[in-house]
Amino acid sequence: MSAAVMDSYEAIQALHKSLPPFSPYVPASLLPSIALILLASTFALAFYFSTLPKDTFPLRETAVASLASVLGGFGVVALFCSVGVNV
Amino acid sequence: MARRWWTLPLLLVSALAPSFSLAGLAFENTAIVRTIELGGSLVHVSTTYAVKALEPRQTTYQIALSKAERAKTSWLEAKVKGQTTPLELSEDESSTEHLLSVSLPKALAVNGTLNLVLETVQTHATHPFPEQAAQKEPQLLKYETDLFTISPYVTLVQRTKIKSMAPNVISYTTPHDVDSFVRDGSVTRSGGTITYGPYNDIQTDTYFVAKHQQSISVHYSFDYPVLEVETLRRTAEISHWGSNLNIEDKIHLHNAGPTLKGHFSRLEYQGQIYHRRQAPHILSDFTLHLPPGVTNAYFYDQNGNVSTSHLRTVPSVAKGSKATQYSVLELRPRYPVLGGWNYSYTIGFDTPLQDSVGYDVKNGIYVVGVPVMTNIPGTVVDNAEVKIILPEGATNIEFISPFPELSNGMSTHISYLDTAGRPAVTFTYKDLTYKHTGIIYVSYQVPVSAHLKKVMSVGAALFSLFAFAFMARRVDLNLHKK
Numbered sequence: 001m002s003a004a005v006m007d008s009y010e011a012i013q014a015l016h017k018s019l020p021p022f023s024p025y026v027p028a029s030l031l032p033s034i035a036l037i038l039l040a041s042t043f044a045l046a047f048y049f050s051t052l053p054k055d056t057f058p059l060r061e062t063a064v065a066s067l068a069s070v071l072g073g074f075g076v077v078a079l080f081c082s083v084g085v086n087v
Numbered sequence: 088m089a090r091r092w093w094t095l096p097l098l099l100v101s102a103l104a105p106s107f108s109l110a111g112l113a114f115e116n117t118a119i120v121r122t123i124e125l126g127g128s129l130v131h132v133s134t135t136y137a138v139k140a141l142e143p144r145q146t147t148y149q150i151a152l153s154k155a156e157r158a159k160t161s162w163l164e165a166k167v168k169g170q171t172t173p174l175e176l177s178e179d180e181s182s183t184e185h186l187l188s189v190s191l192p193k194a195l196a197v198n199g200t201l202n203l204v205l206e207t208v209q210t211h212a213t214h215p216f217p218e219q220a221a222q223k224e225p226q227l228l229k230y231e232t233d234l235f236t237i238s239p240y241v242t243l244v245q246r247t248k249i250k251s252m253a254p255n256v257i258s259y260t261t262p263h264d265v266d267s268f269v270r271d272g273s274v275t276r277s278g279g280t281i282t283y284g285p286y287n288d289i290q291t292d293t294y295f296v297a298k299h300q301q302s303i304s305v306h307y308s309f310d311y312p313v314l315e316v317e318t319l320r321r322t323a324e325i326s327h328w329g330s331n332l333n334i335e336d337k338i339h340l341h342n343a344g345p346t347l348k349g350h351f352s353r354l355e356y357q358g359q360i361y362h363r364r365q366a367p368h369i370l371s372d373f374t375l376h377l378p379p380g381v382t383n384a385y386f387y388d389q390n391g392n393v394s395t396s397h398l399r400t401v402p403s404v405a406k407g408s409k410a411t412q413y414s415v416l417e418l419r420p421r422y423p424v425l426g427g428w429n430y431s432y433t434i435g436f437d438t439p440l441q442d443s444v445g446y447d448v449k450n451g452i453y454v455v456g457v458p459v460m461t462n463i464p465g466t467v468v469d470n471a472e473v474k475i476i477l478p479e480g481a482t483n484i485e486f487i488s489p490f491p492e493l494s495n496g497m498s499t500h501i502s503y504l505d506t507a508g509r510p511a512v513t514f515t516y517k518d519l520t521y522k523h524t525g526i527i528y529v530s531y532q533v534p535v536s537a538h539l540k541k542v543m544s545v546g547a548a549l550f551s552l553f554a555f556a557f558m559a560r561r562v563d564l565n566l567h568k569k
Contacts, residue, residue, distance in 0.1 A: 017407030019445025065553035073546030086329030
């Protein structure tokens, strides 16, 4: 290998060694519990959605549906990671 | 015009003189010792050049390798004897040989001496002879090489030592026509070591090579299976949500020893194990050293899971620090792999992402280090493909390989919960050995919005369900009495 490529390899090797290690937004050990809590609340909110009255301006329904979808999104991703399919 | 009649013919003759460059006068080899350690699929050659400079301020020394030898060599390193830092090499090819120019650490004055060591690993250099062997016959291999070590400079004395691991060498060729260089015997053998030399006052120019260079071969017994990994496909998948690096190897293993003559007798095989006299060319199990902190290891082949494996894990160490211990995975293939047989399998394992990825907060750059391969002891990998799958939405991707690759490229890999697909970097290599277990570094950036892309796509799917329910509640499907 030429000197220039060797130098840049050694430079990136030193950089890799000196950088702080990766830390996830959510620690991996907490993921199963988070999945359980979020999916349970998604289920509860979906049930609550089904009991809401049918208004002409569906403010409450949209709010509940959006909250349930967001919590469900996080919950499904946490579920996938906790069973071993690291997405 | 020329005064003497022989001026023009002399000019023509000198133009046809052997084409070693003027560099041929800059050094003199006081001694060359070439040590060849014979193995199965790998042969380790270490050549020591004791060099004396004849001209001042020399900074480059040239090492010559014949074309055949360079074709067999898959790893080269030159260094000063006793030191560990490798010297810079640049390669040149002429019509007859390969020249390696080694940059000396400091310029040599006239009559300055230096000991240089060129270490190489040769692959596919041995072949089984006889090509077929029955189940309980020994494994015999043959290795061929050139008798004289070529060099652009004059060599005062050179010798070649060929060492076999087992002491029984079946036969070796005796060189012919070397009496002009030899003072004592031209070849001697002691146990498993055969010494060709010492040969004095050699100048390996084209005339010499044509007249005296000859091929020598050693027929020896080898006590371990000769293994070749025909194809290795390694996939490294990085998950930021799961904080996990998954490495999966799909391996096609081939036993390149003598092919089995007759049929495989399970009774004889079990008998050999019981009496602990296993034939050398049968592979029954092997051990891999995996990184510390390995979890969720799996080993399966086309039939399904292979349960004959044992994993001993070791707690993980911080990123970049040297691991003192490795996780040990002992694998036993589903069937013993005899000469000429193949076995294909997949192994994989997870390692925590913090052991491999570093994060630069200021620039938002992640740097990941993925090893090229996990070495199976004593094997050569014919073709390897390493694919590193980065998280979805990774941008500014830069990569570097520890040694030159055959090709590299980017592609898109689609996996679970992906919308646009994940960028993947692929490297292909050829003829890898235990010296090629370096680390590939890839740097990339992932914005926070790309991290949330998966969550939002699942959320959008759930919201569409809610929207459907919203519509369905307002549709009246009851049957009314008219």
